[in-house]
Amino acid sequence: MAVNLQAPDPAALHAVAGVRIGVAEAGIRKAGRRDLTLLAFDPGTRVAGVFTRNRFCAAPVQVCREHLGEARCAEVRALVVNTGCANAGTGAQGLADARASCEAVARLMGVSARQVLPFSTGVILEPLPLQRLRDGLPRALADLREQAWADAAAAIMTTDTVPKAASERVLIDGVAVHVTGIAKGAGMIRPDMATMLGFIATDAAVAPALLAQLVREVADGSFNCVTVDGDTSTNDSLVVAATGACGLPEIADAASPQARALRAALLGVAQRLAQAIVRDGEGATKFITIEVQGARSVAEARRVGYAVAHSPLVKTAFFASDPNLGRILAAVGYAGVDDLDVDGVELFLDEVHVATRGGRHPDYREADGQRVMAKPEILVRIVLGRGEHAATLWTCDLSHDYVSINADYRS
Structure with missing residues (x-):
């Protein structure tokens, strides 16, 4: 029972140029439920992320860290997200499966496997049904479209009762810049960086060092300020993608008016998502x-x-x-x-x-x-x-x- 929280209006969620989203039913969670999400980015899209500090972190978290490198920011072409299985506590096989999911996406899209980031959520200590994921990917790829944020918000849910999505439009130097994000989480929530899973995209162009800084600041002012039950998950992940498709010059100076405006929009979306997680906390009435x-x-x-x-x-x-x-x-x-x-x-x-x-x-x-x-x-x-x-x-x-x-x- 969510507290003053309603499902997002799909029409209120801005498309982000350079991002397409597809969802599919892969049978990873249960029959009749879409449980596989693919976010595809145009070439040149930069992604930065922050992840759980839980030492027992999930295999996809480890692979994401590898692919983003020490800078925690890299050019990325796709995110692949499954629900129903966390792929955590799965040892060497879990790592191999996470990497194989990236390779499967890369083959279908014609990109490098290192340009794909994997994310999983669900039951811990269960092996990822890799073949089901592979079989579902062509359907998710065929479903790719710009206006699918609401569908993706629903597809990444586990015990959530309401999909979580937020969007803002801000003028920077007279150009409309869009920020849209989704998140999932209702229990096992005491993030030590972000939330269970959070994905935010903007069509602004952002320098790698600044994007990595912004994602840390946004996490600190939003998802690092919430708790449902005090448990930090094995899979907590927050990433911000910047496609650069709005046409503005690259934002590199953290003190510039352009960076301040973008930071405020990112933080606004992240805070709404973080608060939605608490409002939808498992069994919450207050x-x-x-x-x-x-x-x-x-x-x-x-x-x-x-x-x-x-x-x-x-x-x-x-x-x-x-x-x-x-x-x-x-x-x-x-x-x-x-x-x-x-x-x-x-x-x-x-x-x-x-x-x-x-x-x-x-x-x-x-x-x-x-x-x-x-x-x-x-x-x-x-x-x-x-x-x-x-x-x-x-x-x-x-x-x-x-x-x-x-x-x-x-x-």
């Missing part, structure tokens, strides 16, 4: 924004915010609309800020001032807290009173359905 202010550093603010966002006690209280708000203060207290002066901490729920100077605010009434917690969208604001830095995170509650969804995931 969308919660956590703002931590008055910290000595952004890292400190995030540490406090994640302590609150990850707490099962806090998350279950939100599910029950139970203003047992001492749980939030307890999470702040164990967040690892050793010299925290609790007398300087202030806690707010929306506009309700809950705690001050280490204790309950004299004007706080439990009925006010319950009124806020009954809402589908809630703001938690924590003021540490020890600095000028802040961070904003997004999370959801923890419900009975989360347990049921994950208990039944493979059945």
